[in-house]
Amino acid sequence: MIWHRRCVGHPSKGRKIEGMDFLRPPSWHEALALKAARPDAVPIQGGTDVMVEINFDVRRPSALLDLNPVTELAGWETVDGRLRIGAGLPYGRLIAELGDRAPGLAQAARTVGSPQIRNRGTVGGNLGAASPAGDCHPPLLAAGAEVEVESVAGGVRMIPIDAFYLGVKRNAVRDDELIRAVWLDPAPGPQHFSKIGTRNAMVIAVCSFAVALHPGERRVGTGIGSAAPTPLRAPEAEAFLADGLDGLDWSGPLPEGLAERFGELVGEAVSPIDDVRGTAGYRRHALAVMARRTLTWAWNDHLAATGMVS
Ligand SMILES: Cc1cc2nc3c(=O)[nH]c(=O)nc-3n(C[C@H](O)[C@H](O)[C@H](O)COP(=O)(O)OP(=O)(O)OC[C@H]3O[C@@H](n4cnc5c(N)ncnc54)[C@H](O)[C@@H]3O)c2cc1C
Secondary structure, three states: OOOOEEEEHHHHHOOOEEEEEOOOOOOHHHHHHHHOOOOOEEEEEOOOOOHHHHHOOOOOEEEEOOOOOOHHOEEEEEEOOOEEOOOOHHHHEEEEEEEEOOHHHHHHOOOOHHHHHHOEEEEHHHHHHHHOOOOOHHHHHHHEEEEEEEEEOEEEEEEEEEHOOOEOOEOOOOOOEEEEEEEEEOOOOEEEEEEOOOOOOOOOOOOOEEEEEEEHHHEEEEEEEOOOOOOOHHHHHHHHHHHHHHOOOOOOOOOOHHHHHHHHHHHHHHOOOOOOOOOOHHHHHHHHHHHHHHHHHHHHHHHHHHOOOO
């Protein structure tokens, strides 16, 4: 275990300089041991959320647990046919290496911040922050992902993504646990992600939507961001499509009105607020449009992939 103590603070702002322990475990095993001994320690990976909060005095943790030396977190692998994406895999690598296996997540990753942020920021950090506006959440919900967490006392726990988000910036990770990885099936069908911002780059989502086709299970997954206290799915819209597409035998063009009704049901699934980025009414409307469009794109990709259109 390596423990450093150093001082941080904003003397220029006239604030008291406080001590903060900086813990730097060299391995996953030691990271878990440190988290067990110091549940107050705040994990830091890319730091693109944590450092902003510290710099703006939103939080002043008694200790930081730096996970960057933990090489086990920084990769991805395929285990029994499923993708296991390490919590510390930066967006840049996700985009470069997993665009074919996790296209929805990779599309979302491409919209995150700037190249600098995508170089440092990670899926694990997005899950840790659990912001309703985080861009990874909609594609993870649509894909039916699972979050792998671990602690010394409890061992490994797999949390279904639907059960992961508990409230605004609150998740199901316990104080002595760390996020190890996120699991999902390599895309069994087309996936799309769409995000509205007040400009094209470096923008928090006004709202966002992801769709994932699961042709083998004859169902369509959904994920919605920035339109409720937590990221969420649209179960009624999913059930409506499961019926509508089954009647179509998953072949041929979408019947008229199906995508529109799907969009309306997505708009009805949310409970957005008015804020500086947009009104609740705008968010509902925009989600209905994004749901209609992404479903149409995904369906057309599906028809092309199955040779039903050229
Ligand atoms: C300029 C700028 C632009 C941004 N743009 C976007 C954007 O477009 N879309 C978007 O979604 N986000 C955006 N963000 C937010 C941020 O980049 C993302 O949330 C990113 O995924 C955070 O990853 P990180 O590795 O930097 O997390 P960190 O800041 O290191 O950590 C974030 C949270 O996760 C916790 N955590 C980290 N790793 C673990 C772990 N293994 N186990 C348990 N908890 C853990 C931390 O304790 C903290 O609470 C932006 C941030 C900045 C500064």
